[in-house]
Amino acid sequence: MARLVGRRALFAVPVLLAVTFGVFAVAEASPFDPVKAYAGTAGLTSSQENLDQLRANLGVDKPLVSRWWDWLTAALHGDLGDSSTLRQPVADAIGERVGWSVLLAATAFVLAVLVGSALGVLAARRPGGWLDRCVTSLAYTLEAAPPFWLGLLAVWLFALKLGVLPAGGLTDTSSVAVTAGQVARHLVLPAAVLAVSQLPWFVLYVRQGVGDALGDDPVRGARARGLAERTVLLKHAFRSGMLPVLTLVGSRVPELITGALLVETVFSWPGIAAATVQAATSVDFPLLAALTALATVAVLLGNLLADLLYGLADPRVGFDG
Amino acid sequence: MAETRTTAGAGTTADTGTVWRPVAGRSVAGSRKASRSTRAWRVWSSAAIVVAVVLAVLIVPPLADLDEQAVHLADKLLPPSLEHPFGTDDVGRDLLLRCVYGLRVSLLVGVVAAVVATVIGTAVGALAASAGGWVDRVVMRLVDVFSSVPHLLLGIFIVAMFRPGVWPVVISVALTHWLSTARIVRAEVLSLRSRPYVDAAISGGASRWRVTVRHLLPGVLPQAGLAAVLMVPHAIWHESALSFLGLGLPTHQASLGTLVQGARSSLLAGDWWPTLFPGLFIIVPTLAIAGLAGAWRDRINPRRRSELML
Numbered sequence: 001m002a003r004l005v006g007r008r009a010l011f012a013v014p015v016l017l018a019v020t021f022g023v024f025a026v027a028e029a030s031p032f033d034p035v036k037a038y039a040g041t042a043g044l045t046s047s048q049e050n051l052d053q054l055r056a057n058l059g060v061d062k063p064l065v066s067r068w069w070d071w072l073t074a075a076l077h078g079d080l081g082d083s084s085t086l087r088q089p090v091a092d093a094i095g096e097r098v099g100w101s102v103l104l105a106a107t108a109f110v111l112a113v114l115v116g117s118a119l120g121v122l123a124a125r126r127p128g129g130w131l132d133r134c135v136t137s138l139a140y141t142l143e144a145a146p147p148f149w150l151g152l153l154a155v156w157l158f159a160l161k162l163g164v165l166p167a168g169g170l171t172d173t174s175s176v177a178v179t180a181g182q183v184a185r186h187l188v189l190p191a192a193v194l195a196v197s198q199l200p201w202f203v204l205y206v207r208q209g210v211g212d213a214l215g216d217d218p219v220r221g222a223r224a225r226g227l228a229e230r231t232v233l234l235k236h237a238f239r240s241g242m243l244p245v246l247t248l249v250g251s252r253v254p255e256l257i258t259g260a261l262l263v264e265t266v267f268s269w270p271g272i273a274a275a276t277v278q279a280a281t282s283v284d285f286p287l288l289a290a291l292t293a294l295a296t297v298a299v300l301l302g303n304l305l306a307d308l309l310y311g312l313a314d315p316r317v318g319f320d321g
Numbered sequence: 322m323a324e325t326r327t328t329a330g331a332g333t334t335a336d337t338g339t340v341w342r343p344v345a346g347r348s349v350a351g352s353r354k355a356s357r358s359t360r361a362w363r364v365w366s367s368a369a370i371v372v373a374v375v376l377a378v379l380i381v382p383p384l385a386d387l388d389e390q391a392v393h394l395a396d397k398l399l400p401p402s403l404e405h406p407f408g409t410d411d412v413g414r415d416l417l418l419r420c421v422y423g424l425r426v427s428l429l430v431g432v433v434a435a436v437v438a439t440v441i442g443t444a445v446g447a448l449a450a451s452a453g454g455w456v457d458r459v460v461m462r463l464v465d466v467f468s469s470v471p472h473l474l475l476g477i478f479i480v481a482m483f484r485p486g487v488w489p490v491v492i493s494v495a496l497t498h499w500l501s502t503a504r505i506v507r508a509e510v511l512s513l514r515s516r517p518y519v520d521a522a523i524s525g526g527a528s529r530w531r532v533t534v535r536h537l538l539p540g541v542l543p544q545a546g547l548a549a550v551l552m553v554p555h556a557i558w559h560e561s562a563l564s565f566l567g568l569g570l571p572t573h574q575a576s577l578g579t580l581v582q583g584a585r586s587s588l589l590a591g592d593w594w595p596t597l598f599p600g601l602f603i604i605v606p607t608l609a610i611a612g613l614a615g616a617w618r619d620r621i622n623p624r625r626r627s628e629l630m631l
Contacts, residue, residue, distance in 0.1 A: 018466045023478065030482035144607035146558060148565045149581055149600035156593050167589070254471035261473060262562055276474070277566050280481035288478050292470060299469045 001308065008304045012297070017072075019296045023289050024068040032283055034060050038084065071289070081286035085278050090290045093275060098294070100170065101271030105260045107187060108194035113249075116199045120206025121238055127211055136207070139200035147197035147259045151266035154193050165189045168268040190267040197259045198252065205248065210241035243314055250306030253299045360616075367612030374606050378425045381418075398592050408594040411587050416580075416595060420602045423575040427603075430491055430576070431556035437495035438556075439549035442502025443541065449503070450510035451533040461507065464500050472497040473562055480568045490569045494559045502548045506541050513540045543621045550614045554607035561603055577603050 035055050039046060055061045062070070071081065080090035123135040142150075159167035166172065166189070171182040213219055214237045222236045264273030272291065279287040393413035401408045407416035449460040467475075479493035513519065514537065522536050557577065563569035564578025572579050577599045584595035 014462075015466045015469055018463065019470055022467065026479060027482055031484070032482050140608060140611070141604060144554065144558075144604045144611070145600065146561055146565070146581075146603055148562065149596065149603070152581065152585065152588055152596050153593070153600070156588055156591070156596070160589070160591050254469075257471040258473040258562075261471075262565070265566060276477060277568070280477045280566075280568050283481050288481060292474055292478055295471050295474050296469050299471065303469075 001311070004307060004311070005304065008300070008307075012300045015300065016293060016296060020072060020289065020293055021068055023292050024064060024071070027285055027289075028064045032285070034058060034285060075290075075293075080290045083275075083279070083284050083287040085282045085284045085287065086275065090286050093287065094272070094290060094294065097270060097272050097275055100269060101260060101264065101273070104187065104190055104194065104264065104269060104271060105256055107191040108198060108260070108263075109256060111191060111195035112198040112202055115195065116202025117206050117238075117242070119199075120203045121210050121233065123203065123207045124210035124214065124237075124241070125233065132207070135203060139203045142196060143200035143204075145197070146262070147193065148262040148266050150197055151190070151193045151263050154189055155266065158189055168266070170270050186267075190263050190269055193266075194256075194259050194263045197263070198256060201252065201255070202245070205245045206241065209244050210237050213237040213241035216240065239313075243310065246310045246313055247306060249309065250299075250303035253302030254295075256302075257295050257298060363612050364616045367609040367616070370605060370609035371613060374424065374428070374609070377421050378428055381421050398587060398595075400592075401594055407598040408592075410584065410595045416598055419575045419580060420577075420598055423577045423580045423599060424602050424606070426487075426570065426574060426576040427557045427560050427578070428553075428606075430487065430494070430560045430570075431553045434491045434494035434498070434556040434560075435549050435552040437491065438498040438552060439502050439545055441495065442499035442548070443506050443538070443545045445499065446503040446506025447510055447533055447538060447541065450507040450514070451529060451537065457507075461504075464503050468500050473559065476559060476563060477566070477568055480563055485563075485568050485571065487570060487574075490560055490563055493563070494556045497559075498552055498556065502545060502552075505544055505548055509541045509544050510537050513537050547614060547618055547621070550610060550617070554610050557603060557607070 035051055035058060038058060039051065039054060052061075060067065074081070078091060080094075082088070083090045083093050086093045119135050119139075123132040126132055155167045158165045166186050168186075168190075170186055171178055210233075214233075216237075218240065219232060219236045222232045227236075260271070261273040261276060263269070264271045265277060268274070272294075275287065276291055278284070279291065393409070396405075396409050396413040397411055399405055399409045399413075405415050405417065407420060410416055410419065445460060445464070449457045475497045476493040479496060480489045483489040483492065510533075519532060519536055522532050527535070560569055560576060561578030561581065564576050565582045567582065570576045570579055572583060580599035581596055584599070588596045
């Protein structure tokens with residue numbers, strides 16, 4: 001297992017190098033000028049010498065490769081530069097927010113896996129039955145629905161019409177301290193919406209996996225031995241049917257991040273999304289570059305996690321293979 | 322164990338191309354009955370919706386001389402009625418008309434982005450497969466690498482760097498979506514290359530370039546076309562997400578994303594219709610396009626019928 005982790009860490013190095021270089025290359029190709037962005041309206045009136053001095057101070061007069069290399073070496077020492085919109089070091093800005101984003105995404109993911117597996121197994125039990133048709137059509141419809149739209153409708157229904165859950169934020173506006181109870185109440189709606197937006201994929205794949213497994217020899221053998229339907233379904237079909245799903249769990253991390261970005265925006269969740277949107281509207285390059293790199297790391301971690309899970313769930317798969 | 326070949330159940334496991342196994346009769350009979358009776362219905366309703374969408378988008382704006390920007394403050398936030406089937410928004414604009422115009426813009430962005438992405442993906446995939454060797458390895462590794470970045474985040478980055486607008490959105494969606502097409506095309510070209518007619522062309526003295534363009538690419542086109550069609554709803558989804566975040570199209574321009582974005586304040590005041598209908602305009606065409614694409618895929622590759630899509 002340690003060897004797998006080590007190999008994946010080695011693979012992550014070129015990936016991150018390429019992604020960060022790509023980010024710098026896109027910035028180089030774009031009409032965006034960091035000096036003008038930094039100077040703001042003062043840049044319109046200041047002299048060319050001042051602008052040149054600023055250019056040298058910011059280090060953007062150097063060629064693309066050396067700027068990228070400087071950023072990279074500084075990043076390895078924990079210095080990701082300063083965010084121009086949030087007026088604080090990028091590392092601090094991300095550190096404050098990433099925990100809330102992870103909390104939201106992890107809760108939603110667990111919820112989606114649990115509910116999705118349950119619905120998938122139920123649907124797979126009788127392919128073509130009414131339950132299967134309902135679940136499948138609902139899954140396709142939800143898959144096509146944008147998460148921000150689902151979030152807004154959820155706010156309308158649960159916060160405005162029924163008044164049972166808060167519409168957004170992390171705590172009530174009147175409260176000063178961040179307490180676990182408050183956070184939990186405010187987490188319900190965004191996590192549920194994010195889970196629902198991730199759900200269809202799990203339902204459809206679990207249904208497919210379990211449906212295929214139901215036709216396999218071990219399951220037929222279990223049936224022939226007269227085992228209870230429940231045992232056959234959960235112990236035999238579910239277990240082998242989940243294996244193909246596990247390998248693909250890692251590939252869902254990008255979708256999860258995308259969904260979280262949109263859901264956080266709808267619910268004013270104090271996570272990464274607000275910082276991302278703010279950074280994008282005011283072209284905060286250091287923050288955007290760090291966020292892109294961070295998302296890539298999250299995706300690589302997701303892939304690693306999926307491989308580890310697969311190895312744990314299926315004893316036939318070795319970690320060194 | 323000897324291979325047991327049965328006709329029943331072929332549809333569920335044959336896509337992996339491995340051993341065909343007998344499948345419990347009960348489940349297969351069920352799935353067959355259901356799919357046969359609903360498939361034709363699904364294709365025709367999908368086709369009807371796609372035709373309706375295309376007609377609405379092509380005909381309404383040029384022919385019906387209606388001003389979707391016309392503001393009637395007296396009629397603001399009217400709930401759906403006969404006169405305004407979708408109701409009106411917070412400055413009294415008719416939402417049905419706004420949705421049709423929004424769909425027009427979103428569809429334009431979606432189709433152009435999908436075409437550009439497919440052209441890039443096909444070119445890269447075909448290049449990698451026919452060049453082979455280190456070119457193939459390097460190119461496909463790069464594809465793997467950039468698949469590791471969430472599309473929306475990369476899209477946000479590109480739009481931020483090039484300032485929001487229609488073309489940056491098209492570029493950002495196209496640049497983030499050619500990767501999967503490149504993979505499909507490469508795999509398809511590699512499998513076509515082992516066919517006898519390609520060997521025949523090579524022994525007939527055809528150059529590598531000629532083999533690729535004359536013999537391999539035409540065989541890849543159905544798959545690439547299918548990928549392009551399936552990418553249109555995805556691109557619309559991305560356009561609407563970017564616009565919703567305020568990073569896509571300018572807010573006065575009706576697109577499905579800006580409509581939902583603009584409806585947020587009305588929604589928080591309790592009026593649901595400005596939010597609901599633009600979302601339905603994303604979902605229904607997406608399902609219809611997916612339904613048609615599914616039927617097409619079954620035609621060009623019946624063995625993959627059971628595979629998931631969307």
